[in-house]
Amino acid sequence: MTAEPIVHVRGARRRYGTFEAVRGVDLDVHRGELVALLGTNGAGKTSFVELVEGLAPADGGTVRVLGRDPYRERRQVVGSLGIMLQSAGFSGDLTVAETARTWAGTLTRARPPADVLGAVGLDHRADVRVASLSGGEKRRLDLALATMGDPEVLFLDEPTTGLDPESRRATWGLVQGMLDAGTTVLLTTHYLEEAEQLADRIAIMKAGRVVRSGSVADVVATEPAVVELVVRNDGGRQVTPTAADLPALAGVVGTPDVDRTGRVRLRTTRLQDDLFTLLQWADARHLRLDDLDARSASLEQAFLALDAAPGDTDDGTRTRAEEAAA
Numbered sequence: 001m002t003a004e005p006i007v008h009v010r011g012a013r014r015r016y017g018t019f020e021a022v023r024g025v026d027l028d029v030h031r032g033e034l035v036a037l038l039g040t041n042g043a044g045k046t047s048f049v050e051l052v053e054g055l056a057p058a059d060g061g062t063v064r065v066l067g068r069d070p071y072r073e074r075r076q077v078v079g080s081l082g083i084m085l086q087s088a089g090f091s092g093d094l095t096v097a098e099t100a101r102t103w104a105g106t107l108t109r110a111r112p113p114a115d116v117l118g119a120v121g122l123d124h125r126a127d128v129r130v131a132s133l134s135g136g137e138k139r140r141l142d143l144a145l146a147t148m149g150d151p152e153v154l155f156l157d158e159p160t161t162g163l164d165p166e167s168r169r170a171t172w173g174l175v176q177g178m179l180d181a182g183t184t185v186l187l188t189t190h191y192l193e194e195a196e197q198l199a200d201r202i203a204i205m206k207a208g209r210v211v212r213s214g215s216v217a218d219v220v221a222t223e224p225a226v227v228e229l230v231v232r233n234d235g236g237r238q239v240t241p242t243a244a245d246l247p248a249l250a251g252v253v254g255t256p257d258v259d260r261t262g263r264v265r266l267r268t269t270r271l272q273d274d275l276f277t278l279l280q281w282a283d284a285r286h287l288r289l290d291d292l293d294a295r296s297a298s299l300e301q302a303f304l305a306l307d308a309a310p311g312d313t314d315d316g317t318r319t320r321a322e323e324a325a326a
C-alpha cells in the first residue's frame with residue numbers, strides 16, 4: 001500500500017473578494033520528495049502555498065499536511081514545518097546571531113544557531129545587523145531559520161531569488177542534503193533550472209489552476225521536439241526540398257518549414273519514428289541528411305508554450321483579466 005502523502009490537497013480554492021486566485025488545485029507531495037510549483041507572476045503559487053503552510057484557510061476543498069488541516073490544527077503541525085516566506089520581515093535592529101538565537105528560542109527543538117548560519121555561509125556575518133545585509137544574504141538568513149528546527153516538511157517560496165550563482169548552487173546543495181535526509185519539500189521558483197536540478201516532480205500553475213504536472217521529462221514530452229537538417233545529393237550538392245517533397249511524418253506538428261538557405265525545420269511529437277522515416281526517405285533517394293540536429297523541447301519551451309496557450313476559466317468565477325474588464 002502506498003504511504004499517505006505528506007501534503008495532500010484536493011480541490012483547494014482561495015478567494016480575495018470576488019477574485020479567485022486558487023481555483024481547484026490538487027497536489028500530493030510524498031515523503032522525501034521535492035515538488036516544485038512553477039508559474040508566471042500572479043499564477044497563484046503563493047496564494048496556494050499559504051493554504052498548505054496553514055497561514056490562510058481554504059475557501060473550498062481539502063488541505064492536509066501530515067494528515068492534519070494545517071490552518072485549523074496549526075498547533076499540532078507547526079512544530080514539524082519549516083517555512084521560508086518571500087519576505088520574512090525580521091527586525092533589522094538585531095544582529096544575524098541575535099536573530100538566529102531568538103528564532104531558536106521559539107522552536108521546540110533547534111539545531112545550534114552557529115551550525116545553521118555556517119550551513120548557509122553567514123557565519124562570518126553573525127555580528128552584522130540584519131538591516132545591513134544584502135538582499136541575497138537576507139534570503140540565506142531566511143533559509144537558515146526555516147531549516148533550524150530540522151523540519152519534516154519544508155516550504156520554500158522563491159528561496160534563491162536575488163542570490164548570486166554561487167550562493168544559488170550552495171542553496172541547492174543544502175536543500176539536496178535535506179532531501180537526502182528524508183525532508184519533504186514544496187518549493188516555488190521562477191528558475192526553471194532550479195526545478196530541473198532539484199524537483200522529483202513539478203506542477204505548473206496558470207490563472208489559479210495546475211495546468212501540467214509530472215516529472216520534468218513528462219512535462220517536456222508534452223511539447224514537440226525540433227528537427228533541423230539540410231538535404232544533399234550523393235554528389236554533395238545541396239538540394240532544397242519543398243514541404244511536399246518530404247515524406248509523411250506521423251508526429252509532425254504544422255507544416256515543415258524550408259528557409260531561404262534550404263534548411264528544413266520541423267516540429268514533431270514522435271521524434272524517433274519521424275527521424276527513422278526521414279532517414280529511410282533519404283536513403284531510398286540516395287540523399288544525405290546533413291547538419292542533422294534533433295532535440296527534445298526544453299522545460300523553458302514547454303513552460304512558455306503552456307503560458308501562451310489559452311486558459312480554461314469557464315467555471316463561473318472571474319480571473320484577474322475578467323475582473324479588470326468587468
Ligand SMILES: Nc1ncnc2c1ncn2[C@@H]1O[C@H](COP(=O)(O)OP(=O)(O)OP(=O)(O)O)[C@@H](O)[C@H]1O
Binds near residue numbers: 320
Ligand atoms: N491579499 C490579496 N488581495 C487581493 N489579491 C491578491 C492578494 N494576494 C494576491 N492576490 C492576487 O492573487 C493572484 C495570485 O497571486 P500570488 O501572489 O498567489 O501569485 P504568485 O504565482 O505567487 O505570483 P509571483 O510569482 O509574482 O509571486 C494575483 O493576481 C494577485 O494580485
